[in-house]
Amino acid sequence: MSAPRTSPVVTEYLRLGLAFDRLEEGFVDAFTGDPQLHAEVVNGPTPEPAALADRARGLRGELPADLPSPRAAFIDSHLAALECSARKFAGEQIGFVDEVQAYFDVDIAMSDEQSYREAHAAMAVELGVPGATGDALADAYAAHKRADEIPADRVDDCVRAFSSALRDRVRDTYPLPDNEIVEFEVVGDKPWSGFNYYLGGYRSKVAINTDLTQYMSSLPHLIAHEAYPGHHTEHCRKEQILVGGGQAEQTIFLVNTPQCLMAEGLADHALVAAMGDDWGRWAQEIYADLGLRFDGERAQRMSRASAGLLGVRQDAALLLHDRGADQDSVAQFLQRWLLAPPERARQMLRFLTSPLWRAYISTYVEGYRLLGEWLDLTPGHERLARFGRLLDEPLTPAQLRAEIAAV
Helix, strand or coil: CCCCCCCHHHHHHHHHHHHHHHHCCCCEEEECCCHHHHHHHHHCCCCCHHHHHHHHHHHHHHCCCCCCHHHHHHHHHHHHHHHHHHHHHCCCCCCHHHHHHHHHCCCCCCCCHHHHHHHHHHHHHHCCCCCCCHHHHHHHHHHHHHHCECCHHHHHHHHHHHHHHHHHHHHHHCCCCCCCEEEEEEECCCCCCEEEEEEECCEEEEEEECCCCCECCCHHHHHHHHCCCCHHHHHHHHHHHHHCCCCHHHHEEECCCHHHHHHHHHHHCHHHHHHCCCHHHHHHHHHHHCCCCCCHHHHHHHHHHHHHHCCHHHHHHHHHHCCCCCHHHHHHHHHHHHCCCHHHHHHHHHHHHCCCCCCCHHHHHHHHHHHHHHHCCCCHHHHHHHHHHHHHCCCCHHHHHHHHHHC
């Protein structure tokens, strides 16, 4: 049986997306499609941003009527995001809030700092210093974090143990090809803590930034986020089901598109989707097998207590790019509310000031919120099954909002 014919508009969408990597290396996060098409774009003339914006607008009007509506909606929302990126590359001044809306199809605003005060109060109770604020709370939190550190020479063992355990758990529910594999490597001098490079053919390379200390309470989330059932699992399932079914638009993954908000929201919910709310007890058993002491129930309580701080980094981006605040004051904002040491706040600023990544923080904040609201429509014991729709379908933020509104 011959492969399904790719719509000419879909091919042009892929060509357009690939062209953005000529303007900013890394804009194409992954491409597993036609190597000849890739070579044509890479070896072709350097694109003009204004022409890319025009082409994105034109393709939105050319989407064929016979394309199934979920696919048409997916491509249309991504063309809108690419148009905005092209306008930015062309030097057009676009407000930060409008930029985020065009990229990720979400509206953002500053959070109420009262939610941060309430989170600090809850964290102070868990840290055994009820009522503590300011430096006293920061000192107690720093001591808690030091006790949570994974010894540098044990990180690799921990990564392998959690990757294996999560892989077995996920494959029971969502079968993956026998040849799928994740290879982990350590890197430095990066603005992020971890990154999944999907290589196609059900293979991923996951880089973990050793500039940042790894913690027992966060490592299970990191492995779930990047591998099982997060980014790697999503890429594999979509390659197998969607690309295998002829949806060639799924062969490309582009930064600063709705695709990213869906993927990061999915990945940030991955551990709880796979292991449930008692993930801490499960992690405690794995650490015990490795000879490490970890209080899983306390980690769960601290996670719940600090949940109100979700919006801090998005607020920092708004202060920088919408309110005109300088980097020093934004670093102090991050230190105050996230109880972060100065060097960690500066690391966060690297991400928030990167030309490519400056808007990306909203994928974590708004993605977590939107997908969490959508996942909560299903009882807890059925959550992993609902999570599977995120892995297997070309869903968009607009479609999730419509489903939430319909309940």
